[in-house]
Amino acid sequence: MVSRMFRLETEVDRARRDLLRARLRDTNTAASPVLSALRGTPGEREVPLHVWAMDASDDLAGGLVGHTWATWLHITYLWVAAPHRGAGLGTRLLAEAERVAAAGRGCRSARLETWDFQAPGFYRRQGYEVVGVVPDYPPGITEFTLVKRLS
Template identity: 40%
Template sequence: MKIEVTSDHNAELFDALVDGVRQFNAQHMGDETSKPLMVCAKDKQGRVVGGVAGRTIYRQFLIEVLWVSESCRGTGLGRTLMVQAEEEARRRGCIAAQVDTLQFQAPDFYQKLGFEVIGQVTDVPPSPDRVFLFKRYV
């Protein structure tokens, strides 16, 4: 056996690891395919000014990133993007959503949308606290 450590992203290795996890999961939960879900907003010039990206799998919406440009913050765009993303997740049969964010980023934003804090990682200087949130749709 040979063990390697690398800092380079190796798509082939990553895909092999994900495939291994999927095969294991299928033995316990049946076949399921992760499906990307993205909602984006563009300005009149076609520049991205905000968006949410994640995936749906096992009837859950896993939110990976949400961003709104400074020029659009406070306008309700983030909420609009999340509402549209969650509507699509529900259409896909999702019954819950989950996200993690840093304490200085958006835990309050997600809580206003009905997410509940289900865990935190604290006291790991110099890293800020990490907040895990969950929302059940049904």
């Protein structure tokens, strides 16, 4: 018989996080033919993808941090320093990440999340489409999920 007694803990524990993630991946892989087909392939792993823009003083002018997984580019962060905004640097960073993801890693699509005060209009101009809206996340702000097919 399985015990119904549990001890709940709230501390950050990276080893347990990694164990939980591995067990969830195994459960998901067993339940999904698509994820099962990925098992053991390079596409199974999240591979970091970073693009950096340095100015003439070698200071960070902008950057993009994301990863590729299962034919998808996931953009986590895209930022451009205020003096460089409006000059096309964000477009260049995004285009380079998409190029590396598509040509070098076989990605067919990209996805990202952004808030209403950030850059949903910028991403739409780059060909991204809103596929999800979460109002009041966090309170008073709307989060958008956007996707794009890569060529």
